[in-house]
Amino acid sequence: MKIKFKQLNYIIGLFLVFLIFNNASIAQYYKLTTAFGVSNYQGDLSNGFISEIRPAASLGLTYDLYDNFRLRANLSYLQVGADDSKSPKASIKSRNLDFKSDIIELALMGEIDILNSQDYTLVPYVFGGPTIYHFNPYTTVKQTDILEANNLNIAGVVKLGQKVYLHDIGTEGQLINGMGKYNLTQLNIQLGGGLRYKISEWVSVGYEFSFRKLFTDHLDDVSSRNYITSGGWNIAINQAAAAGNVNRVKLLEEGEILAWRTLDNKGVPILSPNGRPRGNPDANDAYFSSQVRLNFTLFSKSGRNSVGNNKLFSPRNPSGRGQLNCPKLFY
Numbered sequence: 001m002k003i004k005f006k007q008l009n010y011i012i013g014l015f016l017v018f019l020i021f022n023n024a025s026i027a028q029y030y031k032l033t034t035a036f037g038v039s040n041y042q043g044d045l046s047n048g049f050i051s052e053i054r055p056a057a058s059l060g061l062t063y064d065l066y067d068n069f070r071l072r073a074n075l076s077y078l079q080v081g082a083d084d085s086k087s088p089k090a091s092i093k094s095r096n097l098d099f100k101s102d103i104i105e106l107a108l109m110g111e112i113d114i115l116n117s118q119d120y121t122l123v124p125y126v127f128g129g130p131t132i133y134h135f136n137p138y139t140t141v142k143q144t145d146i147l148e149a150n151n152l153n154i155a156g157v158v159k160l161g162q163k164v165y166l167h168d169i170g171t172e173g174q175l176i177n178g179m180g181k182y183n184l185t186q187l188n189i190q191l192g193g194g195l196r197y198k199i200s201e202w203v204s205v206g207y208e209f210s211f212r213k214l215f216t217d218h219l220d221d222v223s224s225r226n227y228i229t230s231g232g233w234n235i236a237i238n239q240a241a242a243a244g245n246v247n248r249v250k251l252l253e254e255g256e257i258l259a260w261r262t263l264d265n266k267g268v269p270i271l272s273p274n275g276r277p278r279g280n281p282d283a284n285d286a287y288f289s290s291q292v293r294l295n296f297t298l299f300s301k302s303g304r305n306s307v308g309n310n311k312l313f314s315p316r317n318p319s320g321r322g323q324l325n326c327p328k329l330f331y
Contacts, residue, residue: 030298033060033072035208037291044222044279045082045099047092054079056289068113072127078103080135080287082220095276096261098139099166099220103287105133107190121198128191131212136184137221138165139258148269149257152230157253164258166221169251171259172278173228176236176252182218189213194293204295212287219285227260227273 039056058076065071081100087093109129117123141162149155158164167181174181194208217223233256240248262270 029064031062031064031070032296032298033062033074033293034058035060035291035293037289039078039080039103039287039289041080041082041219041285041287043082043220043283043285044217045084045097045220047087047089051080051082052086054081056291058291062111062295067118068116070111072107072109072111074105074107074109076103076105076107076289078105078287078289080219090265094263094265095278096144096263097222097278099137099222100139101135101137101219103133103135105131105188107131109190113196117196117198123196123198124193125196126191126193127208127210128189131188131190132185133188133212134185135219136165136167137219138163140164141258142261144263144267144269145257145261148261148271151269151271152256154253154257157250158257164254166258167218169255169258171221171255172224173232175248175255176228176232182216186214186216188215196293196295202297206293206295207291208293209290210288214284214286217279217281217284219287222279223281224278225281227276227278228256229273230256230271 035056035058037056038053040051040053042051045051056076056078058074060072060074062070062072079100079102081098083098084092084095085098107129108131109127111125111127114124114126115122141158141160141164143160145158146155146160149157167184170176170181190210190212192208192210194206196204196206198204233252237249237252237256240252260273262273262276264270
């Protein structure tokens with residue numbers, strides 16, 4: 001996974017902030033969190049609706065700054081995908097584009113309890129913060145792609161069932177017009193909320209939903225309103241062949257085959273774009289997750305157990321040990 005230098009500095013800065021708050025903490029309690037659930041995406045291939053559901057999992061650590069506020073770091077794995085061929089709309093189904101992508105993300109966020117967790121066993125909470133994530137959309141070659149390759153007189157370039165990473169082949173002309181490929185590692189803003197139930201001083205369980213605001217429209221590799229024409233592909237392919245760049249020729253040929261996959265009403269590939277729209281560059285993509293989360297209290301900063309009788313006695317902690325000593329003002 002490639003991370004740009006500026007992005008790496010940003011991550012380091014976030015961890016430094018985490019450590020600074022760590023030293024200034026009052027509650028000083030750590031919790032290990034793990035979550036399992038589902039994820040989905042919204043974008044050019046979801047056609048205005050949430051797409052198919054895929055698995056999601058995360059592992060994290062929270063650090064209490066106060067009773068009702070904590071920092072959380074999450075490392076998550078999610079999958080997203082969509083397929084035009086499953087759409088009930090004939091116009092969308094005929095476009096015949098699809099993608100899948102694995103997503104790895106690292107999030108550093110703040111989490112706030114709406115109710116005091118010392119007084120209530122069922123507590124709603126909200127969270128949010130910056131996330132760095134890596135994605136790489138891909139597709140699998142279909143039989144109709146083989147037929148299209150034959151029609152384009154470039155048979156043998158792709159094989160049935162072959163996994164092709166769409167970023168590499170520049171389906172929207174990134175290898176032709178010099179506009180550059182989109183970055184596969186980017187930042188987003190994650191926002192969410194949940195409901196947590198305290199089973200014991202050690203363990204709590206909850207449900208949470210989170211939304212990621214992205215700053216790219218290429219999570220699904222689809223953004224451009226227009227397709228590259230056959231003439232545009234042919235010029236680029238011929239130039240690469242004349243220069244003896246065999247690898248570039250192969251990438252361009254794969255791009256031509258998999259960029260335009262439109263079928264007629266009989267399921268036969270159509271060779272010419274004929275002005276049909278590909279995507280919508282005016283709206284960025286997004287993805288979501290819905291998970292059941294388990295929280296396990298680990299230890300306090302002092303190294304002792306952070307639960308039970310190690311806490312001072314108070315109305316909020318009747319099982320605590322000891323009493324807070326106040327100086328005498330009157331004798």
